[in-house]
Amino acid sequence: MIHSRIKQTIQITVSLGIAVWIFWFLYKDIAITKLLTQIRSSNWYWIGASLSIALFGYWLRGWRWTLLIRQEEGKKVSSGEAYHAVMVGYLANLLIPRAGEVARCGVLTRTNRVSLGHLVGTVLVERSIDLLFLLATILLAFFVESNLFLELANQLIDLQTLGEKLLSNLPIFIGGILIFAIFLFLLFRKYRDHGIIQKAQHFFKEIYSGFKAIGSLSNPVGFWASSAAIWIIYFLTMFTVSLGIPSTANLSSGEILLVMVMGSIGMVAPVQGGIGTFHALVAFILIQFGISEEDGKIFAAIIHGTQVILVLVAGLTSWLIVIRKPSWIKPGKA
Numbered sequence: 001m002i003h004s005r006i007k008q009t010i011q012i013t014v015s016l017g018i019a020v021w022i023f024w025f026l027y028k029d030i031a032i033t034k035l036l037t038q039i040r041s042s043n044w045y046w047i048g049a050s051l052s053i054a055l056f057g058y059w060l061r062g063w064r065w066t067l068l069i070r071q072e073e074g075k076k077v078s079s080g081e082a083y084h085a086v087m088v089g090y091l092a093n094l095l096i097p098r099a100g101e102v103a104r105c106g107v108l109t110r111t112n113r114v115s116l117g118h119l120v121g122t123v124l125v126e127r128s129i130d131l132l133f134l135l136a137t138i139l140l141a142f143f144v145e146s147n148l149f150l151e152l153a154n155q156l157i158d159l160q161t162l163g164e165k166l167l168s169n170l171p172i173f174i175g176g177i178l179i180f181a182i183f184l185f186l187l188f189r190k191y192r193d194h195g196i197i198q199k200a201q202h203f204f205k206e207i208y209s210g211f212k213a214i215g216s217l218s219n220p221v222g223f224w225a226s227s228a229a230i231w232i233i234y235f236l237t238m239f240t241v242s243l244g245i246p247s248t249a250n251l252s253s254g255e256i257l258l259v260m261v262m263g264s265i266g267m268v269a270p271v272q273g274g275i276g277t278f279h280a281l282v283a284f285i286l287i288q289f290g291i292s293e294e295d296g297k298i299f300a301a302i303i304h305g306t307q308v309i310l311v312l313v314a315g316l317t318s319w320l321i322v323i324r325k326p327s328w329i330k331p332g333k334a
Contacts (some may be wrong), residue, residue, distance in 0.1 A: 038302070045247075046241065057237070062081075064223060068125055089103045101127075237303075245298075262281040263282045278300065
């Protein structure tokens, strides 16, 4: 237990250290007076609108989650309960990368007695769907700004060399996956009666039940419509902020779409709240649009900073509401 805590502390410290270093490296040459001037000159009605849109997006994410949770699992989860769990999860992500998924599942396990494995399965479904929509958004950005997209991609990676390496190492990659799969199969077969293996099998069955939920949704239209709406909301959040900042107010919707794509990729990085990586990628794309490096970095700081404040305020509020709720006990059980 002590060893695992030490390991976790080291991981958190390292990821936070990387995030802080990237952030410092990006902003070390920007005077605080320049940032304050940009903040004062921004139109905070537009930025306030972006925060309202983002908050609605968090609620919508909670509502979509309820569509995946089986009704027979514990106490029925309301959209409000799911929203508070989601916000606690986002709050946890600011402290420990990727901890939010487990944290929000833990909230509903405590308050509604929904099995943790089933909830983890539903979260994995959500992540898979979000990845699908991220890829669709990248594809959309490619069609909207194809020339610029290819130019940027070639600046980041050598596409031709990457393709050649993937093709030359494809047999090794496939062979490695097959060997690993066979190893896991033999290991589970040999120790299938062991308590730990049985618990693991039960847990994975619960996860599988979460994936099965997508095939038996009572409201499939609502699920897919809300999934699309979440990504539209991401775009509107970015677009309204751009309108509120003088240096980005004239960007086209296609350019904002590319900014959103780069920001989304930055948020995927395993650092607390995308700190540093989000700022670097958003500033990089804005520079390509002719915006000065300083203004690009300030834009990234404003949109990320306001969103972090929103998560802190809404997340702490949801956390206080959650901890005041008693643990739910299924009727008939002591």
